[in-house]
Structures are given as C-alpha cells and as structure tokens.
Amino acid sequence: MTESLSTSPGVALETASGDGLRRVAIDPLSRVEGHGKVTLLLDAEDRVQQARLHIVEFRGFEKFIQGRPYWEVPVMVQRLCGICPVSHHLAAAKACDMIVGATTLTPSAEKLRRLMHYGQILQSHALHFFHLSSPDLLFGFDSDASRRNIVGLAAAHPELARRGVLLRKLGQEVIRMTSGKRIHGTGAIPGGVNRNLSAEERQQLRAALPEAIDWSRQAVQLVRQLFEDNLAVYREFASFEANTLALVRADGAMDLYHGGLRARDPDGNTLLDDVDYAHYWEHILEEVKPWSYMKFPFLRQLGADKGWYRVGPLSRVTQCDFIPTPQADAERIAFLAFDAGRAARATLGFHWARMIEMLHAAEVIAELVDDDDISGSELVVRGSSARRGVGVIEAPRGTLIHHYTVDENDMVVRANLIVSTTHNNQSMNVAIREVARRYLDGRTLTEGLLNHIEVAIRAFDPCLSCATHALGQMPLAVELVSNGGDLLDRRSRY
Amino acid sequence: MSQTFLLDGVAVPFQAGQSVLQAALAADRYIPHLCYHPEFRPHGSCKLCTATVQGRLVASCTTPAAADLVVHSDTEELRALRRTLVQMLFAEGNHFCPSCEKSGSCQLQALGSDLGVTTAGFRHYFPDRPVDASHPDAWIDFNRCVLCELCVRASAAVDGKDVFAFSGRGLSKRLIVNSPSGKLADSLFAVSDKAMHVCPVGAILPKRVGFAVPIGERRYDQHPISEQALADAPRAAGEPDV
Structure with missing residues (x-):
C-alpha cells in the first residue's frame, strides 16, 4: 500500500512508502496517559519528512458493550480512563437521555451533572498542569529528567506543588459528592442523576472555593509569566495553523457541558456554528490509517487532507465569544490580546488556556454550590424512548462524542466513541513534525529532541488509553531500530 | 429452658x-x-x-x-475453604463488578469482600452466555448466575409457574427458561413474581432501573454482609413457609 507524501503544513501526513526515507523511533513517551511511540521519517537529505504518533494500545469498548443494556453503559464506559472517567460517564448519560426521551432534565439534575463535570475539569486540569506539565515549563525542557517531575516540583516549588495537589483534591471531592466515588462513580443515570448534595457537603465545598479560585487565577498568571520570560520560544514552539472544533452555547458562551458544534478555519472563518450534535456524522468523519489504532477525524466539508482540526482548551478559549464567569473571561481577553494574539495561536498556549478553564471551573462550582437546586429532590425524567442516542461533552482534553444504537430489547447493538485525543490526532502529528524539523540535528536522536517532542505532545494533554478503540484486524507493526536510527527490520500485518 | x-x-x-x-x-x-x-x-x-x-x-x-x-x-481452615468456593463461583461466570448494577447489593460480591477474597485464585472460564433481554420488563444475565436455584424454587413454590429450571450436569449445568422458545418473553414470568426478587446476584434484574440507587445507599454499603445478614435473619423459629 503506497500513500502520497506531503510536506506542506496543513496537509495530512500520510503513511510513507518508505522509498528514500529513513526511520527513527522514539519509545516510549512518559507523563502522558497511556503509551505511545513516535516515528520520524527522514528524507534523503535527513530532513524530517513526516512524524507519526503511533498508538499501540487497544481498548475495544465499542465492541464489548454490544449486547449490554444501555443503562449499564454510563458506568461501564467510564472505565476507559482513570483521569477523566466523568467525561465518559456524562457523555454516555447524555446519549442515554435521548434513548429514554429525557429531552430536558430537571434543574436539579442538570446542575448536579454540571457540578460533577466542572469538578472533573478542575481536577484534570490541575493534574495536567501541576503534576505533568509544569516541571517541563518551570525547570526547562532540557533540564535533568530525574528532577523534571512532580517530586522535583515539590522540592523546588513546594507551595506550587501543594496547590496542585489540593486543587485536584477539591475537584475529586466534587466528583465524590455527585457520583458517590472520586473515581468511577454512578451519579448520572439515564434521564437524570441518582443523588443530590446535602447542606453539609455544600458547606464543605463553599469553604474551599475562595482559595481554589485564587490559586487558579495565580496559575493563569504563572503561565503568562512563563510566556513573558520565554516569549521567543513559547511563541513558536510546535506551532502550526489548524482548524478548530468545540461545543459552544447558543449565545456564544463557553459551555463545557452542553452546546452546539462550532468549527472555524485558521483565519477565523466559521465552518460550523450552533450545529446540533445529534447528527454529528453529517459534519465529522473518521479516517483509518494502517499504522495507528487511533482514527483520524476530519470535517466532512473540507475532506480528509484539509479537514483535520484541533480541540481542547486552546480551541475552546479562543473560539467562544465569552466565558460566562467574570475572572475567567477577563483572563480570556488578556490571553487573546497578549503578544498581538500570537499566544492564542501557539501550541504552548494550550497551557494558558487550560488554566483559564481551571479558573472558570472553580468559579462555576462556586456558583452552583450556592444554588439550592443542587439539593433538590426531582432528579429523573423520562419521555418517549428512542433507539439512538448521541451525547457530546467538552471533556478536559476536548470534544467527546458518544453514540449508541439500541435494539427493541434495550440492548446496545452499535457504539461509536470519538474521544478528545482522537480529534487531536493529526494536530499532534503536525506538532511533533514541527518540533522535529526545528530540533533534529543530523541523523542523531538527542535527549533534547526527545524532551522537546514530549513537551509538544504533552501540551495536548493526550489520553492515549482512551483514544484507541477500533476493533478488527488492526495493524500491528514491530520495528527494529538501531541506535543510529537505521531500520533493521519491520514486521506488520496489514 | x-x-x-x-x-x-x-x-x-x-x-x-x-x-x-x-x-x-x-x-x-x-x-x-x-x-x-x-x-x-x-x-x-x-x-x-x-x-x-x-x-x-x-x-x-x-x-x-x-x-x-x-x-x-x-476457623481459618473454614474461612480458607469459603474463600476458595467464592473464587470458584467467580471463575465459572463473568462477574464484572465495576459495571454491574447489582454491585453494592450483590451477595456474592459482599461475601468476597467480607471473606477477604482479594485474588482470582483460578483461571477464569470466561463463558460465552448471551443475555436474555426478550422480556419487556426484566432481563437475565446468565453470565452472573451462580446456580443457587432460588429463582427455580421461588417460581415453582410461590409463583406456581415453574418458569426456571436447571439443565445439564457439572460444568454444563445452567439455568434455563421453561418456554417454547427458551426465551423469558415467551414464559409466564412477570416482574411481580417472587422469582424476580430473590436472585442474590445480578442475574435476574428489572429493566431500566440500573444504577438508580446511589453509592452509599446500596444494601452492603453501610454494613458488611456479616452484619446485614444478622439484621435480616428471622428471629422466630420453625420451618420456612415453602
């Protein structure tokens, strides 16, 4: 199988025929969820022709939930992940809402789900920034790897590390109160939720929120400071032009729980806006490539080569019209204005946007905790049942699509999950290629290059274990690469 | 006295x-x-x-x-024997507690927890047992059946319907439905039957209930089965009614 090659930015990086190309492999990646492998393909002049982030994990959830009752799905599919299970739990529950005909949830149910979701955003973003990425940013991409982790952070910046741990803990507490467990609870059920919050639980959260909001705001300032101190690098690092996709509320506000699909091209032209996600397949298709278990989604109107897009905090913060909480919106405006808008287009801008969202999440939680509806008792509604359900949510890492079809006996017969990291598949490949082109020196893989590639991938906060779920005769490639990077052997089944 | x-x-x-x-x-x-x-x-x-x-x-x-x-x-000897029995029950079926709606209210799970069953102990059979979801109001997940025969006894003695029976012997022994098609929908079964409510595990369940009971309020969330069983036990002596 021979596929076309392309060198121009914005065009798909296809599988190489191998002619005239040399292969170097970087394996494994650390501090991302799951396992990944990167292959760089060089041309005859040793220039980086292509980059591939191989996803070698296999999940299979879409297959083994077939034949199971739909009400089991929100609990089962969250086992895709231990970091953002709430996102899968809620996306599946939203899909099940359609199946049970719950077109509008009760105010209590909707707000309790939102509370759970923003608790999830808070804990996941705190985990990503403080535990996973801040060591790179604070110590430098090329600093001692043994120090560049949360333990090193705790030694050098104990207060920052403490805040990261406590912010994550607060988010996990919100999840526990709304779902019964910090990880893999059961709060959302088809048509609503199964629990509310007591006055004591609300008071416990209320007491912790002022500090959480303050720390989140300072985290935004920390990323801004990092940009100011390293502007030349941060502005350019792994940057590229991309289409964007995100859920946005009908009035243009950021809404991470529910909204319509909005897509824009790199120039800001609107490709989709306020599109009902119930028919997402009319706008988004997935392409399969033989070298990865992770599919390549694209916007149908632009085609597979040009229709790939970027999701996640950077897309959401830059594409919404406003953030409906005051402090986060002020930070959004400052972010968009910084460096004449270039930070908002930079790959490392993901971190800045992520911290703005963390601040937003803390503000939303504070609003919801003061809303008596979260202690209400009307928690479930039902309507006319349907055979198909689609649930879409903005997970911490980006747009998450769950789609189920059930038979006349309530059993799932078909499922399609398009997770955030899958949406970012092509974007990550492009980011890696841009880094490799800049930092690969000759034919030798240096520790510095590996570090830079990892930093680029980590900006997307990929969750590789969630992202691989295709089933069938999937490609399994085994490559033998010498220390010098020469491909000695390669076996595959495709 | x-x-x-x-x-x-x-x-x-x-x-x-x-x-x-x-x-x-x-x-x-x-x-x-x-x-x-x-x-x-x-x-x-x-x-x-x-x-x-x-x-x-x-x-x-x-x-x-x-x-x-x-x-x-x-005694430790008997506790070890019971742990082994529970391990064998888990190995013979497909008991995926993390996504089972009976989790927290399941006697098998509660026994495993109470007895300290922390390892599989045996290689699991992973049997292929399709569920019976044909009935409009109930479904059977045969993967979770532990052959306690309570549903058989309840359907025969209380409901007077003989909806359930056992078939086969040894490892081939399994729960079957007495109906022309073998499907629950074609039997006399109703959700009001006693047989609907005696399953100690997640094998016979009402439809569309799922995880309605929140974590913390399930049968064994507050008290382990060793305490709950005592609270449930009849204090009066004598033969069971049936």
Missing part, C-alpha cells in the same frame, strides 16, 4: 425444626451463606455455610440443630 449447641465455643439456643444455620443467625451468630434464603427450604448447594459438626464438614443450612452438637465455623 431451651436446648443449646456449641458454636465456636458459645452456647447457641435453638428450637425444634431449626437448622444449625437458622439457629445461629437467630442468635446473632453469623455463618456465611449464599443459596440459603429464610423463606425457602434449604438447598445446601453453594456450601458456603459449611461448618464442622461433630468433626465432620456439613452444610449448616441443611443440618438440623440438636442438643450438645459441637459446631465450628469461624
């Missing part, structure tokens, strides 16, 4: 007609059990309630209480 027998060195009173297990539970002395149900005649199949009576291993649910019996239940 009532008669007594010795259970782990403590005198347990009993009344005529009580089994060792019934008398023990009525006296707030827990002996692990699974296929026993106070409303039904003891079956003695799961063997979780095995105790030594006069030095012999017997099912305490089917052993009549008698004066001056010497019964041992709370």
Whole structure:
C-alpha cells in the first residue's frame, strides 16, 4: 500500500512508502496517559519528512458493550480512563437521555451533572498542569529528567506543588459528592442523576472555593509569566495553523457541558456554528490509517487532507465569544490580546488556556454550590424512548462524542466513541513534525529532541488509553531500530 | 429452658425444626451463606455455610440443630475453604463488578469482600452466555448466575409457574427458561413474581432501573454482609413457609 507524501503544513501526513526515507523511533513517551511511540521519517537529505504518533494500545469498548443494556453503559464506559472517567460517564448519560426521551432534565439534575463535570475539569486540569506539565515549563525542557517531575516540583516549588495537589483534591471531592466515588462513580443515570448534595457537603465545598479560585487565577498568571520570560520560544514552539472544533452555547458562551458544534478555519472563518450534535456524522468523519489504532477525524466539508482540526482548551478559549464567569473571561481577553494574539495561536498556549478553564471551573462550582437546586429532590425524567442516542461533552482534553444504537430489547447493538485525543490526532502529528524539523540535528536522536517532542505532545494533554478503540484486524507493526536510527527490520500485518 | 449447641465455643439456643444455620443467625451468630434464603427450604448447594459438626464438614443450612452438637465455623481452615468456593463461583461466570448494577447489593460480591477474597485464585472460564433481554420488563444475565436455584424454587413454590429450571450436569449445568422458545418473553414470568426478587446476584434484574440507587445507599454499603445478614435473619423459629 503506497500513500502520497506531503510536506506542506496543513496537509495530512500520510503513511510513507518508505522509498528514500529513513526511520527513527522514539519509545516510549512518559507523563502522558497511556503509551505511545513516535516515528520520524527522514528524507534523503535527513530532513524530517513526516512524524507519526503511533498508538499501540487497544481498548475495544465499542465492541464489548454490544449486547449490554444501555443503562449499564454510563458506568461501564467510564472505565476507559482513570483521569477523566466523568467525561465518559456524562457523555454516555447524555446519549442515554435521548434513548429514554429525557429531552430536558430537571434543574436539579442538570446542575448536579454540571457540578460533577466542572469538578472533573478542575481536577484534570490541575493534574495536567501541576503534576505533568509544569516541571517541563518551570525547570526547562532540557533540564535533568530525574528532577523534571512532580517530586522535583515539590522540592523546588513546594507551595506550587501543594496547590496542585489540593486543587485536584477539591475537584475529586466534587466528583465524590455527585457520583458517590472520586473515581468511577454512578451519579448520572439515564434521564437524570441518582443523588443530590446535602447542606453539609455544600458547606464543605463553599469553604474551599475562595482559595481554589485564587490559586487558579495565580496559575493563569504563572503561565503568562512563563510566556513573558520565554516569549521567543513559547511563541513558536510546535506551532502550526489548524482548524478548530468545540461545543459552544447558543449565545456564544463557553459551555463545557452542553452546546452546539462550532468549527472555524485558521483565519477565523466559521465552518460550523450552533450545529446540533445529534447528527454529528453529517459534519465529522473518521479516517483509518494502517499504522495507528487511533482514527483520524476530519470535517466532512473540507475532506480528509484539509479537514483535520484541533480541540481542547486552546480551541475552546479562543473560539467562544465569552466565558460566562467574570475572572475567567477577563483572563480570556488578556490571553487573546497578549503578544498581538500570537499566544492564542501557539501550541504552548494550550497551557494558558487550560488554566483559564481551571479558573472558570472553580468559579462555576462556586456558583452552583450556592444554588439550592443542587439539593433538590426531582432528579429523573423520562419521555418517549428512542433507539439512538448521541451525547457530546467538552471533556478536559476536548470534544467527546458518544453514540449508541439500541435494539427493541434495550440492548446496545452499535457504539461509536470519538474521544478528545482522537480529534487531536493529526494536530499532534503536525506538532511533533514541527518540533522535529526545528530540533533534529543530523541523523542523531538527542535527549533534547526527545524532551522537546514530549513537551509538544504533552501540551495536548493526550489520553492515549482512551483514544484507541477500533476493533478488527488492526495493524500491528514491530520495528527494529538501531541506535543510529537505521531500520533493521519491520514486521506488520496489514 | 431451651436446648443449646456449641458454636465456636458459645452456647447457641435453638428450637425444634431449626437448622444449625437458622439457629445461629437467630442468635446473632453469623455463618456465611449464599443459596440459603429464610423463606425457602434449604438447598445446601453453594456450601458456603459449611461448618464442622461433630468433626465432620456439613452444610449448616441443611443440618438440623440438636442438643450438645459441637459446631465450628469461624476457623481459618473454614474461612480458607469459603474463600476458595467464592473464587470458584467467580471463575465459572463473568462477574464484572465495576459495571454491574447489582454491585453494592450483590451477595456474592459482599461475601468476597467480607471473606477477604482479594485474588482470582483460578483461571477464569470466561463463558460465552448471551443475555436474555426478550422480556419487556426484566432481563437475565446468565453470565452472573451462580446456580443457587432460588429463582427455580421461588417460581415453582410461590409463583406456581415453574418458569426456571436447571439443565445439564457439572460444568454444563445452567439455568434455563421453561418456554417454547427458551426465551423469558415467551414464559409466564412477570416482574411481580417472587422469582424476580430473590436472585442474590445480578442475574435476574428489572429493566431500566440500573444504577438508580446511589453509592452509599446500596444494601452492603453501610454494613458488611456479616452484619446485614444478622439484621435480616428471622428471629422466630420453625420451618420456612415453602
């Protein structure tokens, strides 16, 4: 199988025929969820022709939930992940809402789900920034790897590390109160939720929120400071032009729980806006490539080569019209204005946007905790049942699509999950290629290059274990690469 | 003065007609059990309630209480035996507690937790048992059936329908539905049946209920089965109704 090659930015990086190309492999990646492998393909002049982030994990959830009752799905599919299970739990529950005909949830149910979701955003973003990425940013991409982790952070910046741990803990507490467990609870059920919050639980959260909001705001300032101190690098690092996709509320506000699909091209032209996600397949298709278990989604109107897009905090913060909480919106405006808008287009801008969202999440939680509806008792509604359900949510890492079809006996017969990291598949490949082109020196893989590639991938906060779920005769490639990077052997089944 | 027998060195009173297990539970002395149900005649199949009576291993649910019996239940040897039995039950079916709606209210899970079953112990069979979701209001996940026969007994003795039966022997033994098609929808089964409500695991369940009971309020969330079983045990003596 021979596929076309392309060198121009914005065009798909296809599988190489191998002619005239040399292969170097970087394996494994650390501090991302799951396992990944990167292959760089060089041309005859040793220039980086292509980059591939191989996803070698296999999940299979879409297959083994077939034949199971739909009400089991929100609990089962969250086992895709231990970091953002709430996102899968809620996306599946939203899909099940359609199946049970719950077109509008009760105010209590909707707000309790939102509370759970923003608790999830808070804990996941705190985990990503403080535990996973801040060591790179604070110590430098090329600093001692043994120090560049949360333990090193705790030694050098104990207060920052403490805040990261406590912010994550607060988010996990919100999840526990709304779902019964910090990880893999059961709060959302088809048509609503199964629990509310007591006055004591609300008071416990209320007491912790002022500090959480303050720390989140300072985290935004920390990323801004990092940009100011390293502007030349941060502005350019792994940057590229991309289409964007995100859920946005009908009035243009950021809404991470529910909204319509909005897509824009790199120039800001609107490709989709306020599109009902119930028919997402009319706008988004997935392409399969033989070298990865992770599919390549694209916007149908632009085609597979040009229709790939970027999701996640950077897309959401830059594409919404406003953030409906005051402090986060002020930070959004400052972010968009910084460096004449270039930070908002930079790959490392993901971190800045992520911290703005963390601040937003803390503000939303504070609003919801003061809303008596979260202690209400009307928690479930039902309507006319349907055979198909689609649930879409903005997970911490980006747009998450769950789609189920059930038979006349309530059993799932078909499922399609398009997770955030899958949406970012092509974007990550492009980011890696841009880094490799800049930092690969000759034919030798240096520790510095590996570090830079990892930093680029980590900006997307990929969750590789969630992202691989295709089933069938999937490609399994085994490559033998010498220390010098020469491909000695390669076996595959495709 | 009532008669007594010795259970782990403590005198347990009993009344005529009580089994060792019934008398023990009525006296707030827990002996692990699974296929026993106070409303039904003891079956003695799961063997979780095995105790030594006069030095012999017997099912305490089917052993009549008698004066001056010497019964041992709370011994490490018997706890190890019970752990092994639970491991075998898990190995024979497909018990995926993380996504099972009976989790937290399941006797098998609660027994495993209470007995300290922390490892698989045996290579799992992973049987291929398609669910029966044909009935509009109930479904059967045969993967979770532990062959306690409670549904068979309930359907025959209480409901008068004989909806369920066992077929096959040994490893091939399985729960079947008495209907022309073998499907629940073609049987006389109704969700109001007693057989609907006696399954100790997640094999026979009402449809569209799922995870409606929140974590913290499920049957074994507050108290382990060793305490809950005592709270549930009838204090009155005598034969089960059926």
